[in-house]
Structure formats: structure tokens, C-alpha cells
Amino acid sequence: MAKAGFDALKLSREVLGHLPSGVVFFDGTGRVVEANPAARAALGFSRPGGLTAAQLFRDAELCESDGTRLGPATARLLDTYRSLRILQRKVMLYTTSDGQGRRLGVTWFPLRGRNGRPRPPAGLICLLTDLTAIHALEEELHRRQSLSALGEMAAGIAHEFRNGLAIISGYGQMLQHAAAEPARGQATKILEQAAGLNNIATEFLSFARPMPVQLxxxxxxxxxxxxxxxxxxxxxxxxxxxxxxxxxxxxxxxxxxxxxxxxxxxxxxxxxxxxxxxxxxxxxxxxxxxxxxxxxxxxxxxxxxxxxxxxxxxxxxxxxxxxxxxxxxxxxxxxxxxxxxxxxxxxxxxxxxxxxxxxxxx
Known part of the structure; x- marks a missing residue:
């Protein structure tokens, strides 16, 4: 019987060690009892055992997947202990001890006490998924879509802009050659300003066009x-x-x-x-x-x-x-x-x- 229990414990630890998601176990007092490698990597702790939830999630904040803020993570964790309700599919904005910002998907659920009694709670399990890279990719995709739309708009505006500048510059050159001072000097200033605006329009077009790269x-x-x-x-x-x-x-x-x-x-x-x-x-x-x-x-x-x-x-x-x-x-x-x-x-x-x-x- 003892051997069977030992084998089951060994198997459980092996499974936890290979899970891609983080798993953190808290005891009934809110202290970390165990954290698998994925959790330690996500939280930036080599040995989080013994830390309280307040220490581990000190500056973390919870929010919905749409970004709606829910408040400090520690407060919501304590609420989960008190209410014995599962808190699932939330996002935790977390900063590691070396200052790295992380975006973690979290689910917390309390463990029942002896003989299945709800109180006092035996502890709490926290499941973590590091969403930082996925969120960064989503942001980059959104950015590229925005850039594409802005680029098309800039190209259209710049094209019309340059057409108008060409007409202004043409009349300015005619005035520069035909007029006497001070009109000639004023025409020169018009041409200088038109040239500056043309440079800006050229920048817009350069940004909007596809960029061939010779690697x-x-x-x-x-x-x-x-x-x-x-x-x-x-x-x-x-x-x-x-x-x-x-x-x-x-x-x-x-x-x-x-x-x-x-x-x-x-x-x-x-x-x-x-x-x-x-x-x-x-x-x-x-x-x-x-x-x-x-x-x-x-x-x-x-x-x-x-x-x-x-x-x-x-x-x-x-x-x-x-x-x-x-x-x-x-x-x-x-x-x-x-x-x-x-x-x-x-x-x-x-x-x-x-x-x-x-x-x-x-």
C-alpha cells in the first residue's frame, strides 16, 4: 500500500513537471506549498515555496480578457478563499522580481476540507498560462492592420497633395521669372514652402509603398x-x-x-x-x-x-x-x-x- 502511494505521488510529480501550464498549490493559510517548473518560469521565482499569496502576487492586477480591470490579484484570491467559488479565465498583469511584465491567464479554485466539508478550506490551486507572447503577437497583428489602413490613406492624400503642389509650384515659377521685386522674392518663398511640403508628401508615399528588401x-x-x-x-x-x-x-x-x-x-x-x-x-x-x-x-x-x-x-x-x-x-x-x-x-x-x-x- 505504501509503495502504491509512493508510486502515485511520484507519477503526480512527474506529470506536474512536464505540464506546459503552471500549477501553484496554496495551503489553508495561503502559503505556497508547491509550484511546478512552468509556474516558476512564469512567475520568475526559482523557489516560491513558503511565500504567501500576498508576497507572490504583491503588485499583480486582475482583469477580464477584454481588459476590464478587476482590482488587485491578492484581494480576489482572498475572496476566493472566503467564498469557495471558482475564479476562472481571468488575466493577471504580473511583474517579475527583475521587472519583466507578464500577462498570465489564471484560474483559481479552492480545495474542500476534511471529509469534503467546505470549511475550513484545505487550500487552493492556481492554474497559470503565460499569454505574454500571444498578446504581443495580437498587438503586432493589430498594429500591422492599422499601418496598412493608414498607409493606403496616406498614399491617397499624398498623391492629391502633390498634384496641388505641382500647380502651385508652376505658377510660382512663372511669377518668379515674370515679376519684379518684391513680388519675385515672395514667389521664391512660395516655391521654398512648396518644396518643403512636397518633401513631406514624398515621405508619406515612401511610408505607404511596399518595401522591397535585398537581404x-x-x-x-x-x-x-x-x-x-x-x-x-x-x-x-x-x-x-x-x-x-x-x-x-x-x-x-x-x-x-x-x-x-x-x-x-x-x-x-x-x-x-x-x-x-x-x-x-x-x-x-x-x-x-x-x-x-x-x-x-x-x-x-x-x-x-x-x-x-x-x-x-x-x-x-x-x-x-x-x-x-x-x-x-x-x-x-x-x-x-x-x-x-x-x-x-x-x-x-x-x-x-x-x-x-x-x-x-x-
Missing amino acids: EAMALGPVLRQCVEAVEVQKFTNVAVSAEGRFPQVRGDGILLASAFLNLLRNACEAAGAGKGRGQVRVCAPGRAGTLERIQIIDSGPGVPADIADRIFVPFFTTKPSGTGLGLAMVHKIVTAHRGVVLLADGTRGHTVFEVRLPSCR
């Missing part, structure tokens, strides 16, 4: 150093720009990647040069993330406000008085066309870190 093995070092040299000779005299260390080989289109990195470097220089004293901008390659090579652009500027951090890659969103809102959107389009990732890695500590991840040649 080949290439060294990033020369491309990045050329971009650094390009911004050094521009108006950023109060900013020190440097490319540090060795840079990897990637699969990419050198011309398009140069455009993307130049855009990021210009933004970094503008941010770093906005404060007092001499600003700093660094480009480095801190290593790989899976099969992707990481390149970081770090500036000493004021950072990115948290309330706009999730919109900086959205087309036409800009905080610059004269900006078009297409710079970072174009960077995102170029990097995505390379099957890579561009993200704001850090913008909350008085500086900004943009990270570009590109397919490695290794």
Missing part, C-alpha cells in the same frame, strides 16, 4: 560608423557621438538599415543636445537575444514619458512642432521588413535606450 550577409560596423560620421558633421555640436566595441554580421539591406539607424541617431542627438552641458550618444552591440543580434542607441537625454511610450512607433504621432510623425514609424517598417524588432528598451530613467534586433548570420 544579404553584411557587417554592421561600417554602416553604423558611417551613420555616426553623418550626424557628427550636422548641427549637433554639443553632443559627443560614439560607436563602441565590435559589431556583428547580420542579414540585411545596407541602404535601408543605414536609413533606419541614421533616423534613430538623429533623434538621439536631438534628445541629448536638449539639456545643459555636453550630451552623449552611444551605439553598442550588447550581445544576442536568441537568434537576433542586438544593437542599442543610448542617449543622455530626458527619456520618454511613460504616457507616450506605447505610441512612439505609431504613424503620424509626434511631439515635435515641425515633425511629420513618420520617422520612427519608418524605422519600425524597415526593421520589421528585415524580420527584426525595434523597441524602446529603456526610457524612464533620465535617458533613452532604443534597441534594434536583426537576424544573425551565425
Whole structure:
């Protein structure tokens, strides 16, 4: 009998160890008794045993699948203990001890006490499913659908815009050649403004058109150093720009990647040069993330406000008085066309870190 019980326990532990979903057991006092490997990975704890629910889910928040907030996870967990009602198919917004945000699908159900009596509860089982990657894919799909619609709209507007500008420029040139001063000078100003608007319309069209990418093995070092040299000779005299260390080989289109990195470097220089004293901008390659090579652009500027951090890659969103809102959107389009990732890695500590991840040649 003892051997049969031991074998059953061993089998249960083996099954739990291989489950893709996380399982956490709490005792009647709300302390963690057991957590399988999937749960430990999702929660970011190597040994959560002995922790209370309040410690484990300290800053976590529950919400419905549609995003409706339900309040702190700990409070709902205690309510499940008291009411002995199953709480299922909720989403928990959880932050690990090292600051990683997770989106976890959760179901909690209480265990009955001795002889099947409802009280006191013998404990509680928490089932976890890590939805972080799935949610990110859904967000990216939604983003791409939005980008496609915006691109079509931008193309139509830009086309009509350029037709009108062509007429304005034509009459402006006629006036410039036929009129005397001061009308001639005024015609020149009209042509200058029309040329600026035409450049904006060209940006819109470039963003809207499909982007053919010629992928080949290439060294990033020369491309990045050329971009650094390009911004050094521009108006950023109060900013020190440097490319540090060795840079990897990637699969990419050198011309398009140069455009993307130049855009990021210009933004970094503008941010770093906005404060007092001499600003700093660094480009480095801190290593790989899976099969992707990481390149970081770090500036000493004021950072990115948290309330706009999730919109900086959205087309036409800009905080610059004269900006078009297409710079970072174009960077995102170029990097995505390379099957890579561009993200704001850090913008909350008085500086900004943009990270570009590109397919490695290794």
C-alpha cells in the first residue's frame, strides 16, 4: 500500500513537471506549498515555496480578457478563499522580481476540507498560462492592420497633395521669372514652402509603398560608423557621438538599415543636445537575444514619458512642432521588413535606450 502511494505521488510529480501550464498549490493559510517548473518560469521565482499569496502576487492586477480591470490579484484570491467559488479565465498583469511584465491567464479554485466539508478550506490551486507572447503577437497583428489602413490613406492624400503642389509650384515659377521685386522674392518663398511640403508628401508615399528588401550577409560596423560620421558633421555640436566595441554580421539591406539607424541617431542627438552641458550618444552591440543580434542607441537625454511610450512607433504621432510623425514609424517598417524588432528598451530613467534586433548570420 505504501509503495502504491509512493508510486502515485511520484507519477503526480512527474506529470506536474512536464505540464506546459503552471500549477501553484496554496495551503489553508495561503502559503505556497508547491509550484511546478512552468509556474516558476512564469512567475520568475526559482523557489516560491513558503511565500504567501500576498508576497507572490504583491503588485499583480486582475482583469477580464477584454481588459476590464478587476482590482488587485491578492484581494480576489482572498475572496476566493472566503467564498469557495471558482475564479476562472481571468488575466493577471504580473511583474517579475527583475521587472519583466507578464500577462498570465489564471484560474483559481479552492480545495474542500476534511471529509469534503467546505470549511475550513484545505487550500487552493492556481492554474497559470503565460499569454505574454500571444498578446504581443495580437498587438503586432493589430498594429500591422492599422499601418496598412493608414498607409493606403496616406498614399491617397499624398498623391492629391502633390498634384496641388505641382500647380502651385508652376505658377510660382512663372511669377518668379515674370515679376519684379518684391513680388519675385515672395514667389521664391512660395516655391521654398512648396518644396518643403512636397518633401513631406514624398515621405508619406515612401511610408505607404511596399518595401522591397535585398537581404544579404553584411557587417554592421561600417554602416553604423558611417551613420555616426553623418550626424557628427550636422548641427549637433554639443553632443559627443560614439560607436563602441565590435559589431556583428547580420542579414540585411545596407541602404535601408543605414536609413533606419541614421533616423534613430538623429533623434538621439536631438534628445541629448536638449539639456545643459555636453550630451552623449552611444551605439553598442550588447550581445544576442536568441537568434537576433542586438544593437542599442543610448542617449543622455530626458527619456520618454511613460504616457507616450506605447505610441512612439505609431504613424503620424509626434511631439515635435515641425515633425511629420513618420520617422520612427519608418524605422519600425524597415526593421520589421528585415524580420527584426525595434523597441524602446529603456526610457524612464533620465535617458533613452532604443534597441534594434536583426537576424544573425551565425
